[in-house]
Amino acid sequence: MTQQVKAQESGLSITHQVVLELQRRNRRENLGRAWYKFSRNPLSIIGGSTVLAVTLLAIFAPLVAPFPEHVKPFTDFANASRPPSLTHLFGTDEIGRDILSRVIFGFREALGMGVVVLALVVPVGVLMGLVAGYFHGTWIDTVIMRLTDIFLAVPPLVLALAIASVLKPNLFNAMMAVSLMWWPWYTRLVYGLTSALRNEFFVASAETSGAGTSHILFRELLPNMISPIFTKMSLDMGWVIIIGSMLSYVGLGVQPPKPGLGTMVASGAKFLPDLWWISVFPGLAIVVIVLGFNLLGDGLRDLFAAEEV
Amino acid sequence: MNNGILRVEGLKKHFLIGHRGVLKREPITVKAVDGVFFSVQKGETFGLVGESGSGKSTIAYITVGMYQPSEGTIYFRDRDLFADGLKRSRELRKELQIVFQDPGSSLNPRRTVRQILELPLRIHRPQEDPLQEAMRLLEMVELPIEYLHKYPHMLSGGEKQMVAVARALATNPSLIILDEPTSALDVSVQGKIINLLIRLQRELDLTYLFITHDLSLMRNVATRVAIMYLGKVCEVAEASEFFQNPQHPYTQMLLSSIPVVSDEEDAIKPEKIVSTGEIPSPVNVPSGCSFHTRCPHVMDVCRRIDPVMVETSRGHIARCHLFEQPPERK
Amino acid sequence: MAASAPLLEISDLAVHFRVYGGILKVLDGVNFRVDVGEKVGLVGETGCGKTTTMKAILRILPVPPAVIPRGEIRFKGEDILKMKLDRLGQVRGRGISMIFQDPTAALNPVFTVGQQMKPVIQYTSPEGRRLSRRQIHEKALSPLQEVGLADPERLLRSYPIQLSGGMRQRVCIGMALSTNPELLIADEPGTSLDVTIQDQVLRLLHELVQKKQTSVILITHTLGVVREMTDRVYVMYAGNMVEVAVTHKLFSNPLHPYSQGLMKAVPRLTGGGVAEGIPGRIPTYQSPPTGCRFHPRCPHVMEICRELKPPFFKVDADHEVACFLYEGHGSAPTAEAGAQ
Numbered sequence: 008m009t010q011q012v013k014a015q016e017s018g019l020s021i022t023h024q025v026v027l028e029l030q031r032r033n034r035r036e037n038l039g040r041a042w043y044k045f046s047r048n049p050l051s052i053i054g055g056s057t058v059l060a061v062t063l064l065a066i067f068a069p070l071v072a073p074f075p076e077h078v079k080p081f082t083d084f085a086n087a088s089r090p091p092s093l094t095h096l097f098g099t100d101e102i103g104r105d106i107l108s109r110v111i112f113g114f115r116e117a118l119g120m121g122v123v124v125l126a127l128v129v130p131v132g133v134l135m136g137l138v139a140g141y142f143h144g145t146w147i148d149t150v151i152m153r154l155t156d157i158f159l160a161v162p163p164l165v166l167a168l169a170i171a172s173v174l175k176p177n178l179f180n181a182m183m184a185v186s187l188m189w190w191p192w193y194t195r196l197v198y199g200l201t202s203a204l205r206n207e208f209f210v211a212s213a214e215t216s217g218a219g220t221s222h223i224l225f226r227e228l229l230p231n232m233i234s235p236i237f238t239k240m241s242l243d244m245g246w247v248i249i250i251g252s253m254l255s256y257v258g259l260g261v262q263p264p265k266p267g268l269g270t271m272v273a274s275g276a277k278f279l280p281d282l283w284w285i286s287v288f289p290g291l292a293i294v295v296i297v298l299g300f301n302l303l304g305d306g307l308r309d310l311f312a313a314e315e316v
Numbered sequence: 317m318n319n320g321i322l323r324v325e326g327l328k329k330h331f332l333i334g335h336r337g338v339l340k341r342e343p344i345t346v347k348a349v350d351g352v353f354f355s356v357q358k359g360e361t362f363g364l365v366g367e368s369g370s371g372k373s374t375i376a377y378i379t380v381g382m383y384q385p386s387e388g389t390i391y392f393r394d395r396d397l398f399a400d401g402l403k404r405s406r407e408l409r410k411e412l413q414i415v416f417q418d419p420g421s422s423l424n425p426r427r428t429v430r431q432i433l434e435l436p437l438r439i440h441r442p443q444e445d446p447l448q449e450a451m452r453l454l455e456m457v458e459l460p461i462e463y464l465h466k467y468p469h470m471l472s473g474g475e476k477q478m479v480a481v482a483r484a485l486a487t488n489p490s491l492i493i494l495d496e497p498t499s500a501l502d503v504s505v506q507g508k509i510i511n512l513l514i515r516l517q518r519e520l521d522l523t524y525l526f527i528t529h530d531l532s533l534m535r536n537v538a539t540r541v542a543i544m545y546l547g548k549v550c551e552v553a554e555a556s557e558f559f560q561n562p563q564h565p566y567t568q569m570l571l572s573s574i575p576v577v578s579d580e581e582d583a584i585k586p587e588k589i590v591s592t593g594e595i596p597s598p599v600n601v602p603s604g605c606s607f608h609t610r611c612p613h614v615m616d617v618c619r620r621i622d623p624v625m626v627e628t629s630r631g632h633i634a635r636c637h638l639f640e641q642p643p644e645r646k
Numbered sequence: 647m648a649a650s651a652p653l654l655e656i657s658d659l660a661v662h663f664r665v666y667g668g669i670l671k672v673l674d675g676v677n678f679r680v681d682v683g684e685k686v687g688l689v690g691e692t693g694c695g696k697t698t699t700m701k702a703i704l705r706i707l708p709v710p711p712a713v714i715p716r717g718e719i720r721f722k723g724e725d726i727l728k729m730k731l732d733r734l735g736q737v738r739g740r741g742i743s744m745i746f747q748d749p750t751a752a753l754n755p756v757f758t759v760g761q762q763m764k765p766v767i768q769y770t771s772p773e774g775r776r777l778s779r780r781q782i783h784e785k786a787l788s789p790l791q792e793v794g795l796a797d798p799e800r801l802l803r804s805y806p807i808q809l810s811g812g813m814r815q816r817v818c819i820g821m822a823l824s825t826n827p828e829l830l831i832a833d834e835p836g837t838s839l840d841v842t843i844q845d846q847v848l849r850l851l852h853e854l855v856q857k858k859q860t861s862v863i864l865i866t867h868t869l870g871v872v873r874e875m876t877d878r879v880y881v882m883y884a885g886n887m888v889e890v891a892v893t894h895k896l897f898s899n900p901l902h903p904y905s906q907g908l909m910k911a912v913p914r915l916t917g918g919g920v921a922e923g924i925p926g927r928i929p930t931y932q933s934p935p936t937g938c939r940f941h942p943r944c945p946h947v948m949e950i951c952r953e954l955k956p957p958f959f960k961v962d963a964d965h966e967v968a969c970f971l972y973e974g975h976g977s978a979p980t981a982e983a984g985a986q
Contacts, residue, residue, distance in 0.1 A: 030428070030465040043666045208422035212483070215380045216436045217409045230426035367840035368811075472927055473692070502691035502867060503911045507923030514920075529841060532870075532913040536920045559915060573845035574915070575870025577897060581915040590849075591842040594810050 045310050054302025061296050065114040072108035078266045088282050098284035100275065106284060109266040110292045116267045117296055120182055120251040121244040127186045129240060132193025133232075137224045139194065140201025152198065155191040163188045167254060178267070181260035185250050189243070196239060200232045234311035242304035245297035252293050268293050319394060320355030321523050322362075322379070322491060326388030327352045329374055333599070346598045348374040350547030351388070353625075356491070361517070361524040363538030363555070365531060367570075369598045370544040372527045373417070376493045379525070380414040392491070410440045413484035417496035419476035423468040429454075429479055430464040436486040453482040457512060474505035481513065485520070493525045498533070510537060531574050532581075535559050543567050546598055546606040549625075553632040562586060563634040565611045605637065613638060651723065653861050654680040654703070654742075654829055659717030661698055663931075664710060670931035672698050674885045674939070676717070677958070680829065685855065685862040687872035687893065689908075690882035693928050696865050699882075700831050704738055705729075721829070739770040743827035747834040749814035753806040759817055760786060760802030763824070770825045789820035793850060812843035816850065823854055830855065831863045836871065848875060869912055873897055878964070881905045884929050884939040890958075891965040901967040903944045938970070946971055 045051050069075045073094075083103030091098040097106035139151035158166075170184035204210065205228065213227050252269030254260035261267025263274055268289045275285030329349040335341045349371040356362040364372045377383050379390055381397070381404050390397045392412060397404065416422035423432055433450040441449065451461050457478040468476055477497060484492050494513070498506040510533070517524060528534055534541055535555065542552040543566065551564040562568050568586040576582055589612055596602055602609050608618040617637050626639045656678040663670040672695050680686045690696045701707045703719055705726060719726040721741060729737065746752040754762060763786045768774045777785070783802070790798035793816040806814055815835065822830060835851060836844030852875060855862050864876055872879055872893065879896045881889040881904065889902040900906045907924040926943035929935050935942050941951040950970050959972040 025462070027465075029462055033465055033467075040666050208416040208418060209424040211377075211382055212414075212416065212422055213424075213435060215382060215409065215414065216487070217406055217439050218435060222435075226431075227424055227427070231424070233426075367842065503869075504691060504908060504924040506913075507911050507921050508925075510920040511922060530913075531841075532915050533920070535915055535917055536913045556917065559917075570841060571915075573842045575845075575868060575874050576915055577869045577873055577909065577912050578914065578916075584916060591846060594812055595840060595843065597810075 041310060045306055048306055048309065050302045051306025051309070054299050054304075054306055057295060057299030058303050061114050061299060062118060064111050065118045068111050068115055072105075072111045074105035074108040075112075077104040077108050078112045080264055088278075090282075091284055097288040098282075100271075100285045101278065101282065106271075106288050109271060110268070110289055112266045113268040113271060113289060113292065114296070116178060116255075116261050116265070117248045117251065117293070118244075120178065120185070121247045123182050124186045124189060124247045124251075125240055125243060127182075128189045129193055129236070132190040133197050133229070133236065135190075136194040136197025137201050137228060140198040141205055141220070141224060141228070143202050143205065151194065155194045155198075158188060158191045159195070161188070164250065164253065167250060168257070168259065172259060176259045176262060178261045178265075181251060181254045184254070184259075185247060189247070192243075193236070193239070196235060197232060200235060201228055204228055204231055234307075238304055238308040238311060241300055241307055245300035245304070248296055248300075249293065319391070321358040321393060322356040322525065323391040323394075324352055324354050324375070324379075324388075325391065327375065327378065327385055327390060328387035329371075329378060329383060330386045344599055347547050347601055348598055349378070349385075350601070352544070352547070352549055354542050354549060354552060356523060356525055358490075358523050359517075359521065360539040361526050361537055363534045363541040364525065364527045364544065365529065365534055365541060365570075366544035367529060367595060369546055369595055371547040371598075372544050373495055376414060376495045376525065376527055379493060380412055381409070406440065410487040411490045412493070413487060413489040413491075414493040414495060415477070415480045415484050415497050418500055419473055419480055420468075420500070422480050423476055425468050428465050428467055429471075432468075432479065433464075433483055433486060436483060440487045449486070453486055456485060456516065457482045472505070473501045474509060477501065477509055478512070481509070481516075485516070488520075489522070491523045491525065493527070495527045496529070497526075499528065499530065506533070531559075531571060532576065543570070546596065546601050548606065548622075549635065550607070551632075551634040557629075557632055560584065561629075561632075563628050563632065563639065564636050565589070565613050565638075566607050567634075569610070569612075605635075650682065652679045652720075653682045653684075653722060654678075654863075655718075655720045656699070656703070657718045657720070659699070659702060659719065660715050661695075661702055661707065661717075662713045662715060664713060668932050669713075671934060672885050672931050673702070673717075674934070675955075676882075676885070676887055678880060678887065680861050680863055682828075683859055683861055684878060685864060685876045687876035687879040688863060688865045688882060689867065689869060689872050689879055691867050691908075691928070693884075694882045695885040696882050697833060698885075700744070700833060700863070700865060703831065704742060704744060705734060739766065740825050740827060742829045742831065743822040743825060744831040745815075745818050745822050745833065745835055748838050749811065749818045750806065750838070752818050753814055755806055758803055758805055759790075759809075763789070763802065763817075763821055766821050766824060786824075789824035790817070792823070792854065793817070793820040795820070810843075811839050812847060815839060815847050819847070819851060819854070823858065823860070826858060827860060829861045829863065831865070833865045834867070835864070837866070837868070851875075869897075869908065881908070884934065885931065886939055886955075886968065887958075888940065888969070889965075889967045891962075891967075895962065895965050899965075901961060901965070901972060902940075902969050903946055903971075904940050907943075938968075 064071055081104055085103065086099050087103040088101050089095060089099045095105050095107065097110060099105055135151050139148045142148050166188045167184040170187060174180040174183070210223060210227055213223050251260055252272070255267040255269030256273045258273065261270045263270055271289035272286045275282065275289070278285055327349050328351055331346040331348060332343050333346055334344045336344050352371070352375060364375065366372045374383070378385055381402060384402050385398060392408065395408070397408065430447070430450055433453055434446040437444070437446045437449050450464060454461050454463060459475060459478055463471070463475070471479065497513070498509055501509070513524070516522060526534070526537055538555045540552065540554050541558040543550050543564065545566050551558070551562070551567050559571070562571055569589040569591050572586045572588045573591065576585065591610055596606070596609060604620045605618045605623055608614045611618065615637060623635050623637045623640060625633045625635045627633050628639050656676055659673055659676040661673040663672060676699055678699070688696050698707065702714065703726065714727060717727070721737060726734065726737065764782050767782050767785045768777065786802055787798045790801055795801055795813060795816055809817065832851065836847050839847060848871065864872065866872055876893050879891060879893050880887050881896070881902060883904045889896065889900070889905050896905065900909050904924070910921045911923045913920050924943055929939055929942070937953045938951045938956050941947045944951065948970060956968045956970045958966040958968050960966050961972055
């Protein structure tokens with residue numbers, strides 16, 4: 008009540024401040040509530056912490072890795088093929104490089120791939136889904152969705168392999184290959200959401216008010232889809248990393264001597280089962296990252312689902 | 317002679333929902349609106365009543381530009397709203413606003429009240445300060461300005477509807493369509509909103525097209541009432557006349573079925589007409605007079621010929637064979 | 647009114663819900679009674695706790711987050727809250743049956759009517775399990791005929807989506823009454839239907855209930871329906887019963903300020919404008935008002951209302967009200983005096 012009176016007396020700036028302050032407080036409360044719900048599930052916490060840990064390790068790799076120079080061309084045959092020990096927690100590979108350090112740097116490639124691919128794929132896929140869904144039933148819809156169908160019809164790994172083998176084998180091209188086969192999933196997801204939402208009354212209200220199409224797509228429809236999109240992105244990180252590792256494993260991604268988790272698994276495969284640590288630790292690292300993202304994604308999905316009630 | 321601020325002429329809206337049969341492929345259409353004529357006078361509250369399938373909401377959506385008529389048209393201040401299909405000038409859009417039935421879905425759950433109110437303001441009144449105007453709108457509907465930052469799910473049903481009303485007022489419209497504005501709300505909240513709407517109508521010189529299935533509410537809100545059945549208007553009369561002296565058998569049936577809370581109301585209800593059978597689907601509208609399958613006074617002609625509107629007394633029209641004068645026989 | 651033991655009696659029922667930020671104390675000591683052969687109405691607005699109460703009776707509340715700290719629900723003398731699951735299973739469906747508000751949501755869209763009806767017949771009577779498929783099919787036809795549905799054979803094969811709203815509600819009623827329960831709980835049975843269809847459905851319910859001598863609890867927020875269909879009415883507000891009376895007495899003389907407010911708020915067919923309604927909002931259950939939960943909105947609030955929760959005062963043989971205005975039946979304001 009008093010705030011109302013104050014606003015009327017003192018004019019705009021005070022009200023502006025009041026409104027903004029209330030907005031801030033509101034957001035804080037929402038985050039608190041979200042954290043409460045999220046933290047109810049121990050698996051989500053595990054997932055979230057894992058992702059956080061991996062991210063920090065990746066960012067601070069040069070500082071954290073015990074032997075950072077081992078990721079560059081390096082040999083030390085005196086120390087080669089040593090099993091896990093106190094100095095080399097994950098052991099050394101056949102030319103003497105510390106596997107732990109290389110795994111930590113491998114996180115960079117893995118996360119980097121995930122981030123780059125999603126950064127390309129999400130905007131494109133979401134935009135196409137929005138447009139196709141909003142113009143549901145018209146030729147725009149047909150063109151976009153048939154294009155999506157074509158890309159989805161090809162088995163993803165085959166497509167990635169085909170593309171990657173035509174281009175020079177390196178991390179960048181592997182990322183391009185994966186991106187090209189990933190975007191249709193976002194288009195499909197957003198298309199379904201948009202088709203359903205566009206019949207809601209708040210969209211009709213914006214349309215009859217005379218709002219433009221871009222306002223409706225990005226300001227009315229998209230904010231209602233953030234939850235499923237984010238959840239999918241989190242789960243996708245795991246998948247992209249696996250596919251990227253698979254490409255590296257068959258030699259189409261990160262090339263040795265650069266440290267890529269899949270590459271490391273491949274180059275250590277011939278030494279199984281005697282020098283098991285050369286393949287197993289990079290493999291476990293992949294498992295850990297992917298599991299982390301999956302648990303985080305599940306947690307987010309449950310969190311958002313509950314909110315919608 | 318006043319043509320009315322809103323004039324509906326021969327309006328039809330048929331939705332094609334599929335085809336029947338493999339070889340012949342007959343189209344299946346929903347005849348949501350099937351030949352409607354009425355006009356709304358400036359400053360009045362014109363009530364539109366009917367059950368599901370009557371077409372009343374479809375008329376609302378057509379008027380505000382969501383659908384294009386299959387036939388016929390609507391004139392606003394003598395301008396054809398559909399002269400250019402669904403394209404409508406900004407001035408026309410600003411004049412006709414709508415408050416939807418379900419407050420839960422008519423406000424974007426991911427937008428704050430401020431953003432919701434500022435949208436029409438930015439489009440139609442760009443030269444004014446949107447925040448200032450949004451505050452003024454909230455005051456008009458008696459909501460505290462702290463609500464500007466709130467999301468719809470933080471508001472009660474009644475408060476959400478008031479925001480929807482404020483949004484409708486943002487463009488300074490001349491006519492507001494209210495589609496079941498209080499149907500989703502409790503009766504103790506309804507009064508506040510209705511009285512607010514009445515007050516705003518006086519202060520801002522608004523015209524209302526008020527749609528509801530709640531006849532008791534209609535009695536106290538409308539100046540004139542039209543009742544619809546399966547896409548056509550059955551009866552139109554001035555409010556008190558409509559309720560005290562209903563002519564059309566469907567009107568009588570509807571009035572006799574509503575549960576009331578006092579003996580006085582029981583007394584003025586028409587005698588109980590038991591409705592038998594289901595409401596036909598608008599996909600399968602009965603021949604002749606569409607009400608004949610449930611009408612207690614059905615005659616042979618009702619099954620074959622659709623009646624025309626007849627004036628039963630001054631300002632009171634009904635569409636029923638009971639009121640047609642038999643042709644003069646020499 | 648009835649001298650014999652009540653069919654259903656709820657005593658001092660409290661139901662709380664654990665959520666983020668605390669505990670919602672929804673039901674706060676609810677008392678409720680249905681006698682054999684009675685039709686009792688439960689009137690209240692959104693959020694007053696009526697559905698929670700009904701779900702508690704059948705023990706279909708999600709337990710967590712719901713918690714029942716105290717209270718008893720006695721059906722024919724046995725406390726439902728303490729029943730073992732198999733005894734509860736016997737009571738549900740056969741002793742007490744329920745019809746839900748939205749028949750579309752209550753029927754599973756991927757099963758036919760027959761597929762939903764037959765298990766009811768099979769599993770709610772001891773003989774049911776021994777019946778052959780043919781016999782079960784025959785038995786499934788009669789509830790449909792009883793509710794006035796034409797062509798029950800075809801209906802058993804239909805999916806809910808092929809039926810109209812009124813027909814679906816009738817199917818639900820048929821299913822609920824097919825087991826001849828002693829008590830039927832009907833939660834807003836006509837609300838999602840058109841007025842003329844609602845009228846049909848309510849009259850059907852009335853007939854069947856008379857015929858089978860079933861007791862009914864009719865939950866609704868529509869006062870007109872309660873007036874036409876019930877013998878006795880409870881008025882509920884924010885988790886408490888505030889008034890109970892024989893129906894015609896509640897309508898001719900509502901005593902509780904909330905009941906009075908509700909009655910005034912209903913628009914009349916006779917005209918007279920639309921009343922303002924009741925100012926304020928329903929309280930949050932996290933921090934409900936102290937004392938009488940209605941006191942912040944009450945035009946006759948007194949000091950004591952803020953401190954103590956009013957018990958029921960017996961104003962008449964069949965009219966009780968939980969309001970300090972009637973303590974010792976002092977000069978109780980009538981509905982007219984309550985008006986501004």
